Amino acid sequence: MAVETTKKPMTGDEMIALSKRHTLFEWSAQSKVDPIPVARAKGIYFWTPEGKRFIDFNSQLMCVNIGHGDPRVVRAIQEQAAVLAYANPFMATEPRARLSAKLADIAPGDIDVFFFTNGGSEANENAIKLARLATGRHKILARYRSYHGATAGSIALTGDPRRWSAEPGAPGVVHVLDPYHGIARGWDTAAESLAMIEEVIQLEGPHTIAAFILESVSGTNGVLVPPDGYMQGVREICTRHGILMICDEVMAGFGRTGEWFAINHWQVVPDILTMAKGLTSAYVPLGAVGMRRAIADQFKDKVFYGGLTYNSHPLACAAALATIQVYEDDQLIENARRMGALMKDLLEDLARRHPSVGAARSIGLFGLVELVRDREKRTPLAPFNGTSDEMAALGKFFRQEGLYTFVRWNTFFTNPPLCIGEAELREAFAIIDRGLEITDRAVA
Numbered sequence: 001m002a003v004e005t006t007k008k009p010m011t012g013d014e015m016i017a018l019s020k021r022h023t024l025f026e027w028s029a030q031s032k033v034d035p036i037p038v039a040r041a042k043g044i045y046f047w048t049p050e051g052k053r054f055i056d057f058n059s060q061l062m063c064v065n066i067g068h069g070d071p072r073v074v075r076a077i078q079e080q081a082a083v084l085a086y087a088n089p090f091m092a093t094e095p096r097a098r099l100s101a102k103l104a105d106i107a108p109g110d111i112d113v114f115f116f117t118n119g120g121s122e123a124n125e126n127a128i129k130l131a132r133l134a135t136g137r138h139k140i141l142a143r144y145r146s147y148h149g150a151t152a153g154s155i156a157l158t159g160d161p162r163r164w165s166a167e168p169g170a171p172g173v174v175h176v177l178d179p180y181h182g183i184a185r186g187w188d189t190a191a192e193s194l195a196m197i198e199e200v201i202q203l204e205g206p207h208t209i210a211a212f213i214l215e216s217v218s219g220t221n222g223v224l225v226p227p228d229g230y231m232q233g234v235r236e237i238c239t240r241h242g243i244l245m246i247c248d249e250v251m252a253g254f255g256r257t258g259e260w261f262a263i264n265h266w267q268v269v270p271d272i273l274t275m276a277k278g279l280t281s282a283y284v285p286l287g288a289v290g291m292r293r294a295i296a297d298q299f300k301d302k303v304f305y306g307g308l309t310y311n312s313h314p315l316a317c318a319a320a321l322a323t324i325q326v327y328e329d330d331q332l333i334e335n336a337r338r339m340g341a342l343m344k345d346l347l348e349d350l351a352r353r354h355p356s357v358g359a360a361r362s363i364g365l366f367g368l369v370e371l372v373r374d375r376e377k378r379t380p381l382a383p384f385n386g387t388s389d390e391m392a393a394l395g396k397f398f399r400q401e402g403l404y405t406f407v408r409w410n411t412f413f414t415n416p417p418l419c420i421g422e423a424e425l426r427e428a429f430a431i432i433d434r435g436l437e438i439t440d441r442a443v444a
């Protein structure tokens with residue numbers, strides 16, 4: 001296709017045509033993708049080149065936690081780029097030094113050593129590398145209703161159907177069931193789920209297992225908030241067997257649940273904690289693996305076999321520092337708690353009034369609605385790993401009304417930026433309220 005070389009801004013159609021022609025879109029058959037062209041964004045909103053406004057009710061990919069276009073972060077990136085855009089990972093830089101010390105302040109317990117990556121997949125990749133080197137064991141436990149990333153190791157950890165096409169994958173990963181079994185079967189108690197984990201560990205051989213990786217609150221697999229006692233129980237089992245507990249906080253971290261890290265809700269300190277997304281609010285790519293002092297100490301004499309050209313990238317570290325300052329200055333974690341309480345009420349109100357709402361869950365500003373076509377039998381409105389006409393119609397309605405969020409299987413998400421205010425939250429829920437009239441019509 002001929003490309004205009006002048007700087008005339010592109011129309012939305014031009015952006016779509018060239019992007020579809022010359023790029024691959026993620027997790028999709030390319031003929032099915034229907035991207036929204038995005039020209040600019042501010043706060044909780046983004047706009048197409050033609051000026052259509054969307055409420056970003058998913059913080060893009062559950063990552064723009066502080067909201068779009070914050071001038072304080074933009075300035076920090078500009079200033080760092082002007083002074084030192086890059087230094088290789090064998091150097092020490094001021095942003096690297098300051099960010100690691102800051103993270104040591106806010107991370108749970110004695111997690112105070114960090115290895116920086118480009119994103120969440122690489123953070124998990126390096127977390128399992130660390131766990132294997134530190135324990136001398138090979139196997140990793142992970143859960144089925146999970147996503148840990150798309151690189152070779154992380155996709156092997158991933159429990160959801162995104163793993164299937166990558167199989168046979170990296171060996172040594174054993175998946176266990178979650179306490180949640182889908183809308184029709186519901187939840188196990190913490191004790192039941194822990195007994196299942198203990199049984200799998202016995203069957204696999206505790207001395208062969210390096211780590212158990214789990215999302216503190218599972219994200220794309222359903223905003224699954226574990227029952228009280230579950231995380232404490234996992235901690236106890238891991239400690240008893242010398243298995244390292246790795247919490248994946250790539251999506252749940254940085255205020256999303258109303259705490260710096262979701263695991264804080266249960267006052268548990270994992271051995272390793274991975275993060276990305278909200279760390280820079282996605283202004284620049286950055287991930288990190290945090291580890292307890294005792295694990296880091298193992299690498300005083302032993303070599304840590306891991307590296308990345310962009311490890312501890314100064315620009316990304318400077319962006320993260322500025323982002324963390326925004327969380328603090330604007331009290332965004334407190335706001336996530338306050339607005340999270342309102343969001344819980346709004347979700348409960350939807351569940352009361354709409355027969356197609358089978359379940360609505362949230363913690364802080366991390367929320368999800370599960371839709372059903374039969375409230376008694378709790379039949380999901382779309383099958384596991386599938387869609388339905390009704391779910392597609394709901395997605396279309398949200399888009400038409402200027403509400404952007406993830407519609408996946410029989411669920412949709414409510415994950416706004418943490419800077420959202422009451423009026424904006426109510427505005428978004430008013431659109432959802434009208435959209436659910438579509439799905440209510442499918443209820444028997």
Ligand SMILES: Cc1ncc(COP(=O)(O)O)c(C=O)c1O
Pocket residue numbers: 118119120121122124147148149150215219220248249250251252276277287
């Ligand atoms: C819980 C979790 N872990 C890991 C990842 C992978 O992160 P990235 O896409 O930055 O590699 C994601 C991405 O959505 C995630 O939600």
